[in-house]
Amino acid sequence: MRILSAEPLNAETPLAALEESLTPESQFFVRSHFLRPDLAPRKHFLEVVGAVEQPLRLNMADLEAMGTRTLAVTVECAGNGRTGLQPLPAGEPWVLGGVSTARWTGVPLRAVLESARLRPRVVEVLAIGADRGRPPDVAEEISFARSLPLAKARDPDTLLALQMNGRPILPEHGAPIRLIVPGWYGMASVKWLERIEVLAEPFRGYYQLGRYVYDHEDGNPPTSIRTIRVRSVIVSPQDGDAVRQGQVVVRGKAWSGEGVVVRVQIGVDGAEPSEDATLSPPISPHAWRAWEFGWDATNPGRHVLRSYATDAKGNRQPDVVRWNRYGYGNNAAQAIAITVQ
Amino acid sequence: MRILSAEPLNAETPLAALEESLTPESQFFVRSHFLRPDLAPRKHFLEVVGAVEQPLRLNMADLEAMGTRTLAVTVECAGNGRTGLQPLPAGEPWVLGGVSTARWTGVPLRAVLESARLRPRVVEVLAIGADRGRPPDVAEEISFARSLPLAKARDPDTLLALQMNGRPILPEHGAPIRLIVPGWYGMASVKWLERIEVLAEPFRGYYQLGRYVYDHEDGNPPTSIRTIRVRSVIVSPQDGDAVRQGQVVVRGKAWSGEGVVVRVQIGVDGAEPSEDATLSPPISPHAWRAWEFGWDATNPGRHVLRSYATDAKGNRQPDVVRWNRYGYGNNAAQAIAITVQ
Structure with missing residues (x-):
């Protein structure tokens, strides 16, 4: 902890x-x-x-x-x-x-x-x-x-x-x-x-x-504040990790209080996210879904990965969340930097 | 590198x-x-x-x-x-x-x-x-x-x-x-x-x-794009580090293209930055200044530190920079999370 x-x-x-x-x-x-x-x-x-x-x-x-x-x-x-x-x-x-x-x-x-x-x-x-x-x-x-x-x-x-x-x-x-x-x-x-x-x-x-x-x-x-906003996290690799050139399995979780997550998209190096991660079957209507994405890490150097979840109601993670005084509900897409060796 | x-x-x-x-x-x-x-x-x-x-x-x-x-x-x-x-x-x-x-x-x-x-x-x-x-x-x-x-x-x-x-x-x-x-x-x-x-x-x-x-x-x-915007970085401790309870020396660098840096303020845990770091003498009108701050880390747990530099022209680092298409000039204050043990 x-x-x-x-x-x-x-x-x-x-x-x-x-x-x-x-x-x-x-x-x-x-x-x-x-x-x-x-x-x-x-x-x-x-x-x-x-x-x-x-x-x-x-x-x-x-x-x-x-x-x-x-x-x-x-x-x-x-x-x-x-x-x-x-x-x-x-x-x-x-x-x-x-x-x-x-x-x-x-x-x-x-x-x-x-x-x-x-x-x-x-x-x-x-x-x-x-x-x-x-x-x-x-x-x-x-x-x-x-x-x-x-x-x-x-x-x-x-x-x-x-x-x-x-x-x-x-x-x-x-x-x-x-x-x-x-x-x-x-x-x-x-x-x-x-x-x-x-x-x-x-x-x-x-x-x-x-x-x-x-x-x-x-x-x-x-x-x-009530409903949990749609969100995803990248669990592996972690921010700052180095990985070997080739196919890299990126894994994470995604959830939403409004409805089951139906899609997770992955963005690389600031390009519009276009590739879809594969979602595991829901274990419950109220629990996160595991997702996995095969990243073709062909170019050595540092790359930035982001994940964007979308739920059944059409809510999608934003890049920036509107600031609020007590700092709640920040479901902005997480960016991690990974070095390909 | x-x-x-x-x-x-x-x-x-x-x-x-x-x-x-x-x-x-x-x-x-x-x-x-x-x-x-x-x-x-x-x-x-x-x-x-x-x-x-x-x-x-x-x-x-x-x-x-x-x-x-x-x-x-x-x-x-x-x-x-x-x-x-x-x-x-x-x-x-x-x-x-x-x-x-x-x-x-x-x-x-x-x-x-x-x-x-x-x-x-x-x-x-x-x-x-x-x-x-x-x-x-x-x-x-x-x-x-x-x-x-x-x-x-x-x-x-x-x-x-x-x-x-x-x-x-x-x-x-x-x-x-x-x-x-x-x-x-x-x-x-x-x-x-x-x-x-x-x-x-x-x-x-x-x-x-x-x-x-x-x-x-x-x-x-x-x-x-021309002049370097006023900026500072926290060099030690680093984001995610654990430190022992007591006085912690926080060190960094600060610079600006508009004029020498005259002040670095430190904010802890989202409070308005009010405490000043001590600046080392400039080594040149065009070089960064080293700064140091004695942080009284009395409460165990995680804390967030931020540093805000101000230059001789009165420019001060913002919390958020206006987004721009090619991603230049992001001099927003850096936030690092430190665990006090």
């Missing part, structure tokens, strides 16, 4: 670990806002309150008894690639390892909401973690909390995850319960989940309106 | 070699447009023709007899940093090693022009190299050639260089005669110089109007 900060722990997945279809838990990126709460799974309860007919207080066994689903889901930090923005925004200095994929096993949030019986006029469902603290620009201690619109909360793939890659979730990844919101940036997948509040009006908390927003500093109101 | 292309040879100076005040000839960056002409110094002549009263044909001994000056001059390729532009323009994929400094010994071009006695209405002086070839988008074979306005040609620091760091110029650096134009990007410092043409009207050659121009693709006519 590449440590961004120790307390609270923020750490990137090493680029080489992105070769795997599923990221081992020990190498799954870690994003924390506050010091880690260590919750005892046997004593832990999830409360479901607010605009419901039947408030609930569920322990792990109650949840498991509701029936689980298992889905491979790619989770990406909204700040992943922040260090590529100019000027550099403040915030954790993620390079490209703020993304990982795991198989999450959990109870659909929908099932719990149905048990609690929503009242009329519900608009959002708020997820509150057990992690608390005081951000630098906030006067009092707050919990990490993010809301989902009702439709997304009811999506059968939005899970109250109890397991990660077939084992109980590790403390740093949100044990014992983590919300997993496929297709949305990681801030929605609230860790150390202890409370669900059903809301009749939109949530206005700090991590909803003050951070995790696109603020272009253009006078328009910031907009809340 | 980091080879960008083998034939013709284009190679970057390794970042570590930028620590030196003067770059050793073996590590001085190499920019070639065509295959290298190998000229025999003893048989070589420089012709001075065009709008002159007295055309000249000078051998090396004739030139040396005119009296020499020695100046430390930083030469930077106009495409240096091209790989940092998005979208990536075609062209040699320079990262940041397309810059070097040497002590050049030569005859002021002015002295030769005086010997040749310029006619009235001279506007430019054209320098033509012995290197010839056919660029991909040109129908016929051409020489590498660039012109200077008369005032710059008459600047006493514009040299017909015969030596580099006290020794005859090496073949790849333009032996036996190279024009050195302090303060201008490297395309003006014509290598393998064999002909000076004094012109009564502006030169309209390929490397004057077709390349080495800022073309913003905005409908306005491209403008010819």
Whole structure:
């Protein structure tokens, strides 16, 4: 892991670990806002309150008894690639390892909401973690909390995850319960989940309106961050590597929150990208796809490779992303320089 | 050296070699447009023709007899940093090693022009190299050639260089005669110089109007590239390095074609750069200045450092440079990520 900060722990997945279809838990990126709460799974309860007919207080066994689903889901930090923005925004200095994929096993949030019986006029469902603290620009201690619109909360793939890659979730990844919101940036997948509040009006908390927003500093109101933008990374070779003349296999991953990735194009030395990489079959509608490209490295010297993913909705990675104040959503095509010997 | 292309040879100076005040000839960056002409110094002549009263044909001994000056001059390729532009323009994929400094010994071009006695209405002086070839988008074979306005040609620091760091110029650096134009990007410092043409009207050659121009693709006519933009590089530590907690010495170089560098500011983790580096005394009005900054690396984890140079004319490095079609003049502040352990 590449440590961004120790307390609270923020750490990137090493680029080489992105070769795997599923990221081992020990190498799954870690994003924390506050010091880690260590919750005892046997004593832990999830409360479901607010605009419901039947408030609930569920322990792990109650949840498991509701029936689980298992889905491979790619989770990406909204700040992943922040260090590529100019000027550099403040915030954790993620390079490209703020993304990982795991198989999450959990109870659909929908099932719990149905048990609690929503009242009329519900608009959002708020997820509150057990992690608390005081951000630098906030006067009092707050919990990490993010809301989902009702439709997304009811999506059968939005899970109250109890397991990660077939084992109980590790403390740093949100044990014992983590919300997993496929297709949305990681801030929605609230860790150390202890409370669900059903809301009749939109949530206005700090991590909803003050951070995790696109603020272009253009006078328009910031907009809340949701869906993961289409993106790809080149995993092998790595930036600065030397390779031998001849056929070079270039490998990477590509993902999008809007729809499955349908195409990855490779550009060499500043030419328009025209050649297509070969995509591996999707392992899940919510996970990255592996891709591979046979590069005919005939000319010795340094060459620049870029990869551009396109998703089923027609979204394609840009060369430059519009700068925003907190440095989110930088899905610009990555360029790596490779020397052919 | 980091080879960008083998034939013709284009190679970057390794970042570590930028620590030196003067770059050793073996590590001085190499920019070639065509295959290298190998000229025999003893048989070589420089012709001075065009709008002159007295055309000249000078051998090396004739030139040396005119009296020499020695100046430390930083030469930077106009495409240096091209790989940092998005979208990536075609062209040699320079990262940041397309810059070097040497002590050049030569005859002021002015002295030769005086010997040749310029006619009235001279506007430019054209320098033509012995290197010839056919660029991909040109129908016929051409020489590498660039012109200077008369005032710059008459600047006493514009040299017909015969030596580099006290020794005859090496073949790849333009032996036996190279024009050195302090303060201008490297395309003006014509290598393998064999002909000076004094012109009564502006030169309209390929490397004057077709390349080495800022073309913003905005409908306005491209403008010819001249002066080196203010810039700095961080030489140590290097991007991705790990350092031990405590005081870390950050070192680099800074230069500008417009005037001596008077300030280098360091920005950490996206904060406004506010702390000043200490500048070493200038070794020449035309050479980079070394700078050093004591970074108080108290917090473990990853941090991003950037350096911003300002010159005597008040020019300061930007965070982003306006994109241009051929990828020149990218003097945006460099960002490096360092892990404090």
